[in-house]
Amino acid sequence: MADLAKHSARLVSELVGSGDLTPEWRAAFEKVARHWFIPDTVWVQDGGPLVPVDRGDDEAAWMELCYRNDFVVTQVDDGVPALPGRVGHEITSSASRPDVVAQMLAALHVEPGMSVLEIGTGTGWNAALLAERLGPDRVTSVEVDPKVADYARHALREAGYKVNVVPGDGALGHPPDAPFDRVIATAAAARVPYAWAEQTRPGGQVLTPWATDFHNGALVSFAVSGDGSMRGRIVGNVSFMRLRAQRGKRASLDDDMRGTAGARQAFTRLHPYQVLGEYDASLAIGLKVPRCKPVVTHHDGGAYTVWLIDPWSGSWAAVDHEPGAERFPVRQSGDRGLWDEVEAAFHWWDALDRPAADRWGLTVRPEGQHIWLDAEEHRIRR
Ligand SMILES: C[S@@+](CC[C@H](N)C(=O)[O-])C[C@H]1O[C@@H](n2cnc3c(N)ncnc32)[C@H](O)[C@@H]1O
Incomplete structure (x- = not known):
């Protein structure tokens, strides 16, 4: 127990020191233990391919992984690990890096009482942090993998958080609980689903990692307007696994x-x-x-x-x-x-004079998304 408090306090102080954990989120990070949400078997990479590490075999090593400022791989190959081979395992679920979780929560600009839709429940840790701050029945979280969803639902219940965990495709949102004040995706979109705009109150916000096949690292914050669209800007550098239906094909060296x-x-x-x-x-x-x-x-x-x-x-x-x-x-x-x-x-x-990331913007409408530079009229065509 003393060890756990030490681990957790070290992580919180690291995140405060780096400026990622803001004062309004600090109490939630102190209260919601990350290891409550990490499954007993996780996957680690130590120079070679990913290998499983079991809590039962080495509790101290497992606990160390839970409180490192790093992502923890909790599922590979959609839960059916491929036999060792040339291509290696694909990471299909993880607990995100604590500093990235803190940055994204800060960028979500929530207030207690707001309603939030999360896409990609994963372990349930981020949903628990949201529920700790927003209150019971304020968070809906959609997870595409039914087993992962079951695990998170159970962990959230055990930890005492009333979150509606919904198995399904988060690209469709969750209309029965809409409208939301905020949508936060913890899987990356290449094409940002319009359903997220549709299910957010005018004046609300949608925050999502956004990726291309060539590059996987931008956080986009959209303002939802009442005119059936949302406009967003790149506000950070994050790298997430893709929404399952948008993963495309894996690149492998033949x-x-x-x-x-x-x-x-x-x-x-x-x-x-x-x-x-x-x-x-x-x-x-x-x-x-x-x-x-x-x-x-x-x-x-x-x-x-x-x-x-x-x-x-x-x-x-x-x-x-x-x-x-x-x-x-x-x-x-x-x-x-x-x-x-x-x-x-x-x-x-x-x-174009080498525009920096924050000069690109995205507009999402029912017919799709388009990308622009500085202003919506400067649309980028492929
Ligand atoms: C990085 S993990 C999420 C981390 C999580 N928020 C946490 O606190 O542990 C991404 C998750 O998104 C899920 N996912 C991928 N595509 C999805 C989709 N279309 N709808 C809902 N969840 C999806 C994956 O199964 C995975 O569990």
Whole structure:
């Protein structure tokens, strides 16, 4: 017990110190123990593939994982772990990083008594934090995986929180409990569902991680208007798993991609770090280049290869980086020239004067979403 108090106090003080945990959320973080919501079996990565860690085998190690400022993997492969193989396990549910949870709750601007719809119940920890602050019957949380939903419902009940946990597709919201003052998604949308706008009171807010195939890291805060639309701005840098129906295909490296046979070869002077490692550039490239997933493989001596893969068409590109090099060999295969597309998108962003992430905006209407720069009239076309 003393150990638990120590773990929890250390996490809270770390989050206060980093500025992520705001004064209005502090009491909730102190009260709602994270380990109440973490299943006995979690998955950890220690250099190799994800492996399960069981509470029964090493309670201290498990508790340490519960109170680290890191996400905890609680489900892989939709609950049916694939046999060990080349592609590895896919993370399909987790307890989000405490600092990200704190940042998102602060960005949600809630007051006690407001009603909130959460998408992606996961462990139930975030729902419990919301319920602690907002009160009983104020939080509805939708979870696509029925087993995960059952686990969270049980954990929330045990902890004494009255949250309506609904199994189902959160992209549809939950009309019976609407309208909500706030919607918070803890899974990333590539196409932000209009249902979230529809089920939020005018003047309310929708907060969601937003992702492209190329880039997975923006938090968007939407203001819901009474005119059947919502407009949002990028307010943070977060990375979440996708909404299940929007996951698309996994990018994997096939053996026949390793060689040069059949691939078109060239050189580029654009450093691969500039397109992938620089947040603002990579975000903008994702707006322009659809169905292009990056994978990086590391080699000895600091060398690495950036792979660009379109798992739908089978096109791929590879750019090899050697430390100190000024030009980089490019191989491209398939109908698309994926590196050419990425390089063109980089130059498009450069010619716009390299806008930072917070200059992009999104509007969501019943017919879909569109992206703009600075003002809604400056719409971005792919
Ligand atoms: C990062 S976890 C959520 C973390 C959670 N809020 C917590 O406090 O532990 C993302 C969750 O979203 C769920 N999810 C994915 N797609 C969904 C969808 N369409 N509707 C509802 N939940 C979804 C996943 O099954 C997963 O449990």
